[in-house]
Amino acid sequence: xxxxxxxxxxxxxxxxxxxxxxxxxxxxxxxxxxxxxxxxxxxxxxxxxxxxxxxxxxxxxxxxxxxxxxxxxxxxxxxxxxxxxxxxxxxxxxxxxxxxxxxxxxxxxxxxxxxxxxxxxxxxxxxxxxxxxxxxxxxxxxxxxxxxxxxxxxxxxxxxxxxxxxxxxxxxxxxxxxxxxxxxxxxxxxxxxxxxxxxxxxxxxxxxxxxxxxxxxxxxxxxxxxxxxxxxxxxxxxxxxxxxxxxxxxxxxxxxxxxxxxxxxxxxxxxxxxxxxxxxxxxxxxxxxxxxxxxxxxxxxxxxxxxxxxxxxxxxxxxxxxxxxxxxxxxxxxxxxxxxxxxxxxxxxxxxx
Amino acid sequence: xxxxxxxxxxxxxxxxxxxxxxxxxxxxxxxxxxxxxxxxxxxxxxxxxxxxxxxxxxxxxxxxxxxxxxxxxxxxxxxxxxxxxxxxxxxxxxxxxxxxxxxxxxxxxxxxxxxxxxxxxxxxxxxxxxxxxxxxxxxxxxxxxxxxxxxxxxxxxxxxxxxxxxxxxxxxxxxxxxxxxxxxxxxxxxxxxxxxxxxxxxxxxxxxxxxxxxxxxxxxxxxxxxxxxxxxxxxxxxxxxxxxxxxxxxxxxxxxxxxxxxxxxxxxxxxxxxxxxxxxxxxxxxxxxxxxxxxxxxxxxxxxxxxxxxxxxxxxxxxxxxxxxxxxxxxxxxxxxxxxxxxxxxxxxxxxxxxxxxxxxxxxxxxxxxxxxxxxxxxxxxxxxxxxxxxxxxxxxxxxxxxxxx
Numbered sequence: 001x002x003x004x005x006x007x008x009x010x011x012x013x014x015x016x017x018x019x020x021x022x023x024x025x026x027x028x029x030x031x032x033x034x035x036x037x038x039x040x041x042x043x044x045x046x047x048x049x050x051x052x053x054x055x056x057x058x059x060x061x062x063x064x065x066x067x068x069x070x071x072x073x074x075x076x077x078x079x080x081x082x083x084x085x086x087x088x089x090x091x092x093x094x095x096x097x098x099x100x101x102x103x104x105x106x107x108x109x110x111x112x113x114x115x116x117x118x119x120x121x122x123x124x125x126x127x128x129x130x131x132x133x134x135x136x137x138x139x140x141x142x143x144x145x146x147x148x149x150x151x152x153x154x155x156x157x158x159x160x161x162x163x164x165x166x167x168x169x170x171x172x173x174x175x176x177x178x179x180x181x182x183x184x185x186x187x188x189x190x191x192x193x194x195x196x197x198x199x200x201x202x203x204x205x206x207x208x209x210x211x212x213x214x215x216x217x218x219x220x221x222x223x224x225x226x227x228x229x230x231x232x233x234x235x236x237x238x239x240x241x242x243x244x245x246x247x248x249x250x251x252x253x254x255x256x257x258x259x260x261x262x263x264x265x266x267x268x269x270x271x272x273x274x275x276x277x278x279x280x281x282x283x284x285x286x287x288x289x290x291x292x293x294x295x296x297x298x299x300x301x302x303x304x305x306x307x308x309x310x311x312x313x314x315x316x317x318x319x320x321x322x323x324x325x326x327x328x329x330x331x332x333x334x335x336x337x338x339x340x341x342x343x344x345x346x347x348x349x350x351x352x353x
Numbered sequence: 354x355x356x357x358x359x360x361x362x363x364x365x366x367x368x369x370x371x372x373x374x375x376x377x378x379x380x381x382x383x384x385x386x387x388x389x390x391x392x393x394x395x396x397x398x399x400x401x402x403x404x405x406x407x408x409x410x411x412x413x414x415x416x417x418x419x420x421x422x423x424x425x426x427x428x429x430x431x432x433x434x435x436x437x438x439x440x441x442x443x444x445x446x447x448x449x450x451x452x453x454x455x456x457x458x459x460x461x462x463x464x465x466x467x468x469x470x471x472x473x474x475x476x477x478x479x480x481x482x483x484x485x486x487x488x489x490x491x492x493x494x495x496x497x498x499x500x501x502x503x504x505x506x507x508x509x510x511x512x513x514x515x516x517x518x519x520x521x522x523x524x525x526x527x528x529x530x531x532x533x534x535x536x537x538x539x540x541x542x543x544x545x546x547x548x549x550x551x552x553x554x555x556x557x558x559x560x561x562x563x564x565x566x567x568x569x570x571x572x573x574x575x576x577x578x579x580x581x582x583x584x585x586x587x588x589x590x591x592x593x594x595x596x597x598x599x600x601x602x603x604x605x606x607x608x609x610x611x612x613x614x615x616x617x618x619x620x621x622x623x624x625x626x627x628x629x630x631x632x633x634x635x636x637x638x639x640x641x642x643x644x645x646x647x648x649x650x651x652x653x654x655x656x657x658x659x660x661x662x663x664x665x666x667x668x669x670x671x672x673x674x675x676x677x678x679x680x681x682x683x684x685x686x687x688x689x690x691x692x693x694x695x696x697x698x699x700x701x702x703x704x705x706x707x708x709x710x711x712x713x714x715x716x717x718x719x720x721x722x723x724x725x726x727x728x729x730x731x732x733x734x735x736x737x738x739x740x741x742x743x744x745x746x747x748x749x750x751x752x753x754x755x756x757x758x759x
Contacts, residue, residue, distance in 0.1 A: 077673040084731075235753040239746045246742035253735040256671055 022210075027226035028233045029216045036106035037214055041237040042244060043103050046096035047202070049248070050134070051195070053089035061141070063187040065180040068143035069262040076259055087252030093135060095244070097278045100131050108316065108336050111323040112215035118317040120212065123205040125314045130198045135276050137190040143183060148263030149273045151186075152178045157286060160299035161307065177265070219328055280350035281343040282306045309339070380404055380413045381421050389492035395501075396493050401454050408440060434475040437484040438466050465563035472563075481521075488512050488561075504561070506554060510535065510544065513555040531555075534612035553579065558610075569602045576604040586697040606631070618654075621647050621695060642700045649707040650691055656714040657684045663721035670728045677720040684713035 010016055028037055060079055062071040075082035104124060107113060113121035140151045155178065159169030174181030216222060227233050275283050282302065289298040312319070316336075322329035382405040390396045398407070406413045410427030412420055422428045432440050442463030444450055451460050466472035466485075474482040488504045489495075495502035503512040514532040516522070522529045535541040535555075543552035558567060558575050567575045573593075577584025587593050587603055596603050607620070607628040622643040623630040633639050660681060668674045687710025694703045 073673070073675070077676065083673075232753060232756055235749055235756065239749045239753065242742050242746040242749065246739050246746070249735060249738050249742070253731050254671075 023230045024228070026210070026213075026229035028214050028229055029222050029226050030224050031216060031220050031222050033106075033110055033217060033220060034227075036103075036110065037233075038237060038240055039099055039103035039106055040209070042240055043096060043099045044202070045237075045241040045244065046092050046099060047198070049092045049245075050089065050096060053085050053092065054191070054195075056085045057089060058191060063141070063183055065143065065183060068141060068183060069259070072142040072144075072259055076257070083256050084249075084252050087255075087257040088248050090257035091248055091251045091255075093138065094277065095248070097131055097135060097276075100128055101278075104128060105340060107215075109333055110215065110217040110220075111320070111329070111333075112217075113317040114215070114218075114320070114323040114326070115317070117208065117212050117215055120205060120208040121317050122314060123201050123208060125310075126201045127198065127205060129310070130194055130201060132278065133194050134190060134198075135278060137186040137194065139276055140178075140183060140186045141190060142259055143263050144260035145263050145267070145270055146260050146273060148178060148265070149269045150275045151182065152269075153273060154275055154279070155182070157282070157299060157303050160297060161303045162300050165300070165303070179265070218323065218326055274350070277347065277351065281346040284346045284350040381416055382406070382411075382413050384416075385418060395495060395499075397496055398494055433478075434480050434482055434484045435478070437486055438463055438472065438475060441485040442466075462562045465560070469560070469562065469564045470566075483516055483564075487516065506550060506556075509554045509556050509561075510541075531611045534609075538609075538611060538613045539615040540613055569600055570597070572602045572604050572610075580604075582693050583696040586694065590696065590698045592698050616692070618647060618650055618692075621650075646695070646700060646703050646707075649704055650688065653684070653691070653707050653710045653714065654688055656711065656718070657681070657688065660684070660714050660718040660721055663718060663725065667721055667724040667728065670725070672724040672728055674721065674724055677717045677724070680713065680720070681717045684710045684717065686710075687713060 060071055060075050075086050136154060140147050155169055155172045158172055159165045161168060174185050286299060286302040289302045291298050293301045320329050320332045390399050404413060410429055411422045412426045415421040446460050446463045448460045451458055471483040475484055490503055497504045499505060500507050517529060517531050519529040536545060540553050543549040544554055573584045573588055619626040620628040623633050623635045623640045629643055664674045664678055687706050691703055691706045694706055
């Protein structure tokens with residue numbers, strides 16, 4: 001009786017019946033590539049892990065030049081399970097970016113961006129940008145030596161962008177150099193601006209997915225009737241998420257997140273400064289670009305080049321007109337794969353050197 | 354006409370002025386002699402505006418050698434030992450003059466030299482004894498802070514041993530094995546092998562201008578310049594009093610002087626390498642005390658080593674051991690303090706420090722064991738969590754298949 005009353009009370013206010021119908025009606029197409037549909041859910045799960053562990057870290061992290069490093073050290077060494085939460089946050093971030101990249105690659109190859117899903121793609125690219133922003137801003141927060149110098153180098157690249165570079169540099173650093181002001185800005189960016197942006201973008205992305213359903217690649221035949229999202233697909237999602245959780249726990253226990261010596265702005269830069277792995281490609285490319293390319297500064301050319309690459313990525317649905325008309329466009333896919341493989345090669349090279 | 358006369362008069366005035374100005378700078382010495390300062394490359398005296406005649410006397414403006422090097426004009430070709438000191442001291446002891454040239458230089462060198470063994474012998478007429486130029490050079494004198502100066506800290510051992518060697522000192526009544534002993538000593542090893550600029554060289558113990566062997570009662574002060582706490586403890590101890598009464602030099606009696614060897618805990622007691630055996634008999638009251646002290650320090654160092662090994666192991670396993678590693682420094686410090694406290698010859702003081710160190714080692718070892726325990730706990734936790742998660746994943750997969758079949 002009570003259960004029925006509660007349900008009726010909720011029904012009156014939330015229209016649960018409609019939500020239930022929506023869930024029952026949602027299906028996932030079946031074909032030989034449908035395994036890639038799990039990547040979106042996996043990215044969402046890892047993002048949730050990031051939010052959860054991030055909130056726990058927020059309980060003890062203290063931003064500030066004199067407190068950041070100390071508080072991270074305390075989290076790793078003294079707070080019960082602090083090491084576990086921090087290590088999971090760290091590993092989950094890495095895997096999250098990897099999964100987002102694979103999710104985008106599969107969407108690209110399956111032409112999931114074609115009409116009418118242009119906005120799904122655009123919000124996906126925006127979410128990818130936000131994910132990179134999370135990585136870049138989060139890297140500085142422990143205020144250790146490598147993070148400090150890697151951020152100095154990273155923000156200097158932003159400063160090389162013609163016309164607006166210096167303004168961007170000042171905006172990011174909160175001054176001429178990486179200081180406590182930079183840490184304060186990156187902290188605000190990491191825990192307020194980016195999460196808010198991510199939630200908005202993800203909501204739009206999921207709304208689009210809900211509205212248009214999963215895209216079936218052109219020329220691919222469906223094998224059997226679509227799989228109901230609930231509970232069939234969600235159960236399979238859960239299997240993947242549980243395995244991901246087991247992997248994260250193992251990585252955290254066996255390879256816990258490290259913390260270098262506290263940043264000293266007056267010390268000379270240590271050897272082997274590297275950004276996070278997902279910035280290896282631009283990092284390596286910038287190292288290879290000569291100081292001057294014609295009349296232009298090499299760093300500016302690199303920064304503008306990668307900016308244009310990002311723009312091209314966002315404009316994919318509008319550039320691939322054949323796919324927009326429902327036709328096959330293997331040349332466009334091949335061009336995308338070549339660019340992707342080049343970025344992978346750069347990352348691999350930077351990893352080894 | 355008047356203008357022409359004025360012009361000629363002005364030109365004549367210029368010429369006369371030029372002649373007059375050229376005269377003091379004229380140096381006929383280098384007309385015949387190769388300029389030794391030119392060969393030396395750098396010389397503080399030339400930089401200060403001095404020339405040959407300022408040291409050698411004579412008349413540098415005279416063209417003829419007889420007039421230029423006229424003894425009546427104070428010319429001295431090669432001053433004798435005592436004269437060298439007086440010659441250099443003529444300027445260097447002149448406070449007003451040195452204040453103008455270099456107010457930071459001391460002006461007591463000559464006074465000190467007169468009190469030194471070198472100075473005493475020089476003024477007695479010994480010509481083989483060290484004078485100013487023996488250490489500073491004659492032409493091409495450099496500042497003592499210049500590493501190229503023979504009197505610089507980096508070269509002083511080489512300079513002193515230039516004379517204090519068996520060959521030069523043949524027939525002299527003083528020992529000539531100082532360099533060999535110093536080279537083998539802990540000071541010499543630091544100074545000569547490890548190039549430690551803080552390690553003492555000859556002049557740090559003997560002085561420089563007033564160089565002399567430190568007397569029996571000065572040894573504590575000399576060694577105490579660096580080993581201040583040991584010197585203070587020794588002076589205040591019963592041994593300090595006994596040594597003074599017996600006229601036995603402190604410090605060097607146990608540690609030697611030129612051949613000061615690296616200390617070790619084996620020096621404590623009457624054992625084979627024990628320093629106490631010189632005065633104490635095995636089994637006497639003091640020997641028994643040193644045996645207890647030795648046991649204390651051995652036990653402390655052993656427990657610190659075991660704790661360090663546990664910390665290293667925990668760190669290798671990925672645990673954060675920064676804090677206990679930092680805390681352990683107090684234990685190592687206790688060992689150093691205990692070794693210093695030996696110079697007080699007070700067993701209670703020594704054992705108090707050993708007890709402090711032992712407590713630190715015990716606490717840090719507990720922390721290290723806790724870290725190792727935490728590591729085991731994490732492993733067990735990982736195994737249990739992984740097992741549960743995998744089991745849950747398997748159940749979910751089975752359920753999904755079951756639904757699929759329906």
